[in-house]
Amino acid sequence: MFKKDITAGQKSKVKSSVQRGIRTKVTETYPLLAPHIDEIMPKKEQLDLIKLPDRVSLYALHSTPLFFQHMDDALLPHLTLVHRYPSCFPRIRIDRGAIRFVLSGAALMAPGLTSTGGRLPNPNAKAEDEKYGKEELETGAPVVIEAEGKEHACLVGVLKMGTGEMKEKKKGVVMDAGHYLGDGLWKMHLD
Amino acid sequence: MAETETADAGSSGLMVRNVVYCGVCTLPPEYCEFGGTTKKCEEWLQQHHPDMHAKLYSAGPPVYPPPTQRSQLTTVAITEVLEANMASLSVDAQKRAEKDAQKKAAKAATQEAKEQERKASAMVYIKRIERNKRKYVTAVSGLEAHGLELKKVAKDMGKKFATGASVTKIPSGGEEITVQGDLSDDIFDWVLDTYGDVVPEDNVECIEDKKKKGAG
Incomplete structure (x- = not known):
C-alpha cells in the first residue's frame, strides 16, 4: 500500500464524537488492547486525522502515528504502535527466508508461514509458541506478522486467506498491501 | 515517555516496550541487515547502544541458531552471527539472499553518493526583487x-x-519562498544559523536585483 514514499496531506482535528467511535472500534477489533486504550488515546487528548494518498487516513496523537485506515476497512495499527504493545495484537510468524521479500514490499505468501520457521495459530502450541494464538484467524482479520529470530514485528495487514486454509493449501497470497518496515508510511514523519 | 512507565505497572501484566530504532536506516536494529546499509548501521549501534550491539553483532548465542552451528561461533564477528541466522535456509536460498543483499548494498551506496553530489552542487539563491x-x-x-x-x-x-512569507510557484516549474520586504542579508544569516548543518555556507548566494543596480 505504501511502497512509494508518501507525503502527508492535509491534517485536521478529529471531532470528539468521531474520536469516541474510533476508540470503540479499536477496542472491538483488538480486545487485547482494551486495557491500554487510555494510554494510547487518552480521552481528553485531541487526535489528528492526516489524509494520505489513495484514500488512506492516518490517526495520530500529537505527532505519533497510531492507526491507519483505507476507506472504511479495518483500522490497522502503525508499526511503531505494534512495537510498543506487541502482545496486544493477533500475530503470526514468518520464516527467515521470507523477511527480505516482505521488507521489499512483496505480497506475503503462504509457504513463508507454513514452513518450519513460520508460526500459525496452533491449538497444541507449547510455551513460547503460545503467543501465536490457538484459534484460527479468518479471512479479513487484521494481523501482525513477526519474523523468525526477530523480536519486533515487520508487517501489518489484513489476511486474504484464513489460517486454516493456509495450512491446507500451503500456497498462494496471504496478504498484500500491508504496512511493512521501511515503507513509505514508516518513513513518513509527522511534525 | 510517561505513558510507558505507567503501563509497566499495569495490572494486566502486559509489557509495553520502548523500542530503539536505528539512526541510519530507521528500522529496529535487528532488521538492519536487510536495509542495505548494514555497515553504517552497525557503527551507529556501536556508538549509541553498545549493549544492543553486543547482542546483535557479537557471537554470543544468537537467537535461533541450529545446534550444529553454535559450536562454531567463537570469535566476535558480525558475519558469523549473520551466517548462523542464514543457516536455517537452504543452500540455494542462502546464495540468492546473499546476492540480493550485496545488490541492495551496492544500490544504496551509489544512491547515497549521488545524493551527496547533488546536495553539494545545489545552490540556494536569495534574491531581492523590486516590487x-x-x-x-x-x-x-x-x-x-x-x-x-x-x-x-x-x-x-x-x-x-514578522512579515508575510509564502511558497509560490515559479514559471520555470518548482517552488520558491517569497518573503515580503528587503531581507536578503537577514535571511542569509538566518538560513546559515538554523540550517547550517544541512546547507553549506558556500552554497548560499545573495543576488541583487539587476534593475536596482541600473537605477543606482
Missing part, C-alpha cells in the same frame, strides 16, 4: 534540494521576520 519604487520582496529558491520542507521554512521565516 515598487521602494518596496521589495525577497525570493529564496533552492532550499528543497537540501531536503527542507518549503512550507514549514516559509512559516518559520514569517514568524522570525
Whole structure:
C-alpha cells in the first residue's frame, strides 16, 4: 500500500464524537488492547486525522502515528504502535527466508508461514509458541506478522486467506498491501 | 515517555516496550541487515547502544541458531552471527539472499553518493526583487534540494521576520519562498544559523536585483 514514499496531506482535528467511535472500534477489533486504550488515546487528548494518498487516513496523537485506515476497512495499527504493545495484537510468524521479500514490499505468501520457521495459530502450541494464538484467524482479520529470530514485528495487514486454509493449501497470497518496515508510511514523519 | 512507565505497572501484566530504532536506516536494529546499509548501521549501534550491539553483532548465542552451528561461533564477528541466522535456509536460498543483499548494498551506496553530489552542487539563491519604487520582496529558491520542507521554512521565516512569507510557484516549474520586504542579508544569516548543518555556507548566494543596480 505504501511502497512509494508518501507525503502527508492535509491534517485536521478529529471531532470528539468521531474520536469516541474510533476508540470503540479499536477496542472491538483488538480486545487485547482494551486495557491500554487510555494510554494510547487518552480521552481528553485531541487526535489528528492526516489524509494520505489513495484514500488512506492516518490517526495520530500529537505527532505519533497510531492507526491507519483505507476507506472504511479495518483500522490497522502503525508499526511503531505494534512495537510498543506487541502482545496486544493477533500475530503470526514468518520464516527467515521470507523477511527480505516482505521488507521489499512483496505480497506475503503462504509457504513463508507454513514452513518450519513460520508460526500459525496452533491449538497444541507449547510455551513460547503460545503467543501465536490457538484459534484460527479468518479471512479479513487484521494481523501482525513477526519474523523468525526477530523480536519486533515487520508487517501489518489484513489476511486474504484464513489460517486454516493456509495450512491446507500451503500456497498462494496471504496478504498484500500491508504496512511493512521501511515503507513509505514508516518513513513518513509527522511534525 | 510517561505513558510507558505507567503501563509497566499495569495490572494486566502486559509489557509495553520502548523500542530503539536505528539512526541510519530507521528500522529496529535487528532488521538492519536487510536495509542495505548494514555497515553504517552497525557503527551507529556501536556508538549509541553498545549493549544492543553486543547482542546483535557479537557471537554470543544468537537467537535461533541450529545446534550444529553454535559450536562454531567463537570469535566476535558480525558475519558469523549473520551466517548462523542464514543457516536455517537452504543452500540455494542462502546464495540468492546473499546476492540480493550485496545488490541492495551496492544500490544504496551509489544512491547515497549521488545524493551527496547533488546536495553539494545545489545552490540556494536569495534574491531581492523590486516590487515598487521602494518596496521589495525577497525570493529564496533552492532550499528543497537540501531536503527542507518549503512550507514549514516559509512559516518559520514569517514568524522570525514578522512579515508575510509564502511558497509560490515559479514559471520555470518548482517552488520558491517569497518573503515580503528587503531581507536578503537577514535571511542569509538566518538560513546559515538554523540550517547550517544541512546547507553549506558556500552554497548560499545573495543576488541583487539587476534593475536596482541600473537605477543606482
